[in-house]
Amino acid sequence: MDIARILGKNQQWIAAKLNVDSKFFENLALGQSPEILYIGCSDSRVTAEELMGAQPGEVFILRNIANMVPNTDLSAMSIITYAVTYLKVKHIVVCGHYACGGGKAAMQSEDMGILNPWLRNIRDVYRIHKTELNAISDEELRYDRLVELNVQEQCINVIKTSDVQKAIKERNLTVHGWVFDIKTGKLKDLEIDFDHILEDIREIYRIV
Numbered sequence: 001m002d003i004a005r006i007l008g009k010n011q012q013w014i015a016a017k018l019n020v021d022s023k024f025f026e027n028l029a030l031g032q033s034p035e036i037l038y039i040g041c042s043d044s045r046v047t048a049e050e051l052m053g054a055q056p057g058e059v060f061i062l063r064n065i066a067n068m069v070p071n072t073d074l075s076a077m078s079i080i081t082y083a084v085t086y087l088k089v090k091h092i093v094v095c096g097h098y099a100c101g102g103g104k105a106a107m108q109s110e111d112m113g114i115l116n117p118w119l120r121n122i123r124d125v126y127r128i129h130k131t132e133l134n135a136i137s138d139e140e141l142r143y144d145r146l147v148e149l150n151v152q153e154q155c156i157n158v159i160k161t162s163d164v165q166k167a168i169k170e171r172n173l174t175v176h177g178w179v180f181d182i183k184t185g186k187l188k189d190l191e192i193d194f195d196h197i198l199e200d201i202r203e204i205y206r207i208v
């Protein structure tokens with residue numbers, strides 16, 4: 001990727017968009033009403049719009065290392081509130097990906113400075129599901145399962161917020177857990193049974 005050529009590529013992109021729809025940017029400037037909030041990993045191989053075939057204006061996006069939703073992260077909490085309460089998205093997707101470097105880094109005994117508290121959130125996921133994960137002898141499969149369980153736990157973190165609880169109750173907002181398989185390009189719906197999980201956590205996390 002030649003940095004000097006990016007502005008030229010941008011011109012090509014503009015031309016391609018206008019070729020299909022001459023009012024594309026005029027309409028884009030009018031405002032946004034995305035139906036999906038997508039929370040994914042910052043990994044350069046795991047794009048958001050491109051892998052979903054989405055256009056600008058269709059998806060509100062949060063990306064960070066290992067698609068985390070820490071309960072005290074101001075960025076994640078602000079994005080959820082803005083997307084749910086103001087943009088009124090219909091769906092929230094947490095999308096992890098196999099071979100996630102964040103997950104692997106979290107499993108190493110290495111001092112990574114400011115990354116430590118961030119990655120500790122993934123260590124916490126491991127601790128919660130230690131019995132299941134330790135029973136998987138193949139290291140790669142164990143990491144893959146950790147990626148899936150991390151998605152599940154981050155979905156639970158999404159559901160812990162009062163805005164999401166309100167929207168689930170009042171207008172049937174839905175939360176989805178997905179994993180992107182880098183080796184095949186496929187998006188997999190983990191079909192997490194949120195009703196069951198919600199029932200289980202309601203006792204502790206119910207706010208509204």
Ligand code: CO
Binds near residue numbers: 099
């Ligand atoms: Co990742």
